[in-house]
Amino acid sequence: MFEKLFTGFLGLMPVIFGVAFMGPVMATLLAEAGIQDIFGMGLMAPCMAFFGAWGAIAIWKGRWI
Amino acid sequence: MDITADLTDKTELELRAMERAIAKKHLDKFPYLSLCWGLGNFLCWLSLWPLVITGVMPLWLGLVIATINVAASYLPSHEAQHSIFAMPGKPLRWLNELVGHLSPIPLVMPFRVLRATHLEHHKYANNPELDPDYGIHADTALGAVWASIQWRQPRPEGDEHRYVKSLKRIGREDLILESVVFELVYLAILISLVWTGFALEAFFLWWLPRHIGITWLHFYLAWFPHNPSCGEGRYSDTRSFKSKVGNIISGGMQYHIVHHLYPRIPLVRTPAAYREMKPILKTMGADVDAI
Numbered sequence: 001m002f003e004k005l006f007t008g009f010l011g012l013m014p015v016i017f018g019v020a021f022m023g024p025v026m027a028t029l030l031a032e033a034g035i036q037d038i039f040g041m042g043l044m045a046p047c048m049a050f051f052g053a054w055g056a057i058a059i060w061k062g063r064w065i
Numbered sequence: 066m067d068i069t070a071d072l073t074d075k076t077e078l079e080l081r082a083m084e085r086a087i088a089k090k091h092l093d094k095f096p097y098l099s100l101c102w103g104l105g106n107f108l109c110w111l112s113l114w115p116l117v118i119t120g121v122m123p124l125w126l127g128l129v130i131a132t133i134n135v136a137a138s139y140l141p142s143h144e145a146q147h148s149i150f151a152m153p154g155k156p157l158r159w160l161n162e163l164v165g166h167l168s169p170i171p172l173v174m175p176f177r178v179l180r181a182t183h184l185e186h187h188k189y190a191n192n193p194e195l196d197p198d199y200g201i202h203a204d205t206a207l208g209a210v211w212a213s214i215q216w217r218q219p220r221p222e223g224d225e226h227r228y229v230k231s232l233k234r235i236g237r238e239d240l241i242l243e244s245v246v247f248e249l250v251y252l253a254i255l256i257s258l259v260w261t262g263f264a265l266e267a268f269f270l271w272w273l274p275r276h277i278g279i280t281w282l283h284f285y286l287a288w289f290p291h292n293p294s295c296g297e298g299r300y301s302d303t304r305s306f307k308s309k310v311g312n313i314i315s316g317g318m319q320y321h322i323v324h325h326l327y328p329r330i331p332l333v334r335t336p337a338a339y340r341e342m343k344p345i346l347k348t349m350g351a352d353v354d355a356i
Binding site for chain 1: 214215218219220221223245248252255256259260264267268272
């Protein structure tokens, strides 16, 4: 049971990495570059959504690129 | 030994004995440079964090130094993987293990995993199935960079990672868990930094330098000495080469053939050992014409 949960959690790591790390980093980089907003949604939410989705694709395909 | 020496009249056994006699001169020398390098490099990388966070050092400079630190963090651990600082049971064994564990922390690679998989690489160098580093094989330099990027994907080559397969094959599944714990702690630290206002520091002092460093390591330590023309066997699984960027920037790998023949010769002594051994290696059929 624990092993299954742990393995499932590990399988989600690309999404967690995308949402919790790459998304906020990209939002910070864009803010540093003077960009304040994406389609009126601010920066953080679109960046987190984008990298979270990319992470989901990475899980499906087995690779980020 | 005269580098033009004609050894064709010697038997293989005689050549091997001559080779061993040369190696013996370079074995069991304490690698002081690697000790200072391993611990100093790690401390330097650690010191970047307060320096950059407090604004004493600009982030761009931190990125440059961190990239050098991460790239340089593997080789001292590599000396420890071969017990060059001290063999098991020797008084300084603790130092061997200390350098081995501390030095590669910026790379987020556990020492025990590196040691287990690297020894498999030595046993099966260039074997498509059994060499854990075979995934870096490529016909061109750009192909090697691409192979290195693929090596870091969730399922490289569409399958389990070669290191995982190698650890399973030798019955060290416990080390797979150790790798996972390392990755989780690394990710937890990165995420904590991001959400406490240090996103750029986390990205430019660790995440990006780690990727650049791993690419450099794969290129000069795994691809260049073993590719594209090397085969399998004692004198053909690696070669010497002349690097356009010099021996230091190529990680001291120009003389990698000496390391595969005598893994316990310290890195800094491989050029001297190579120069002495070269006529023997050439007679034995090794690819040593480049340098």
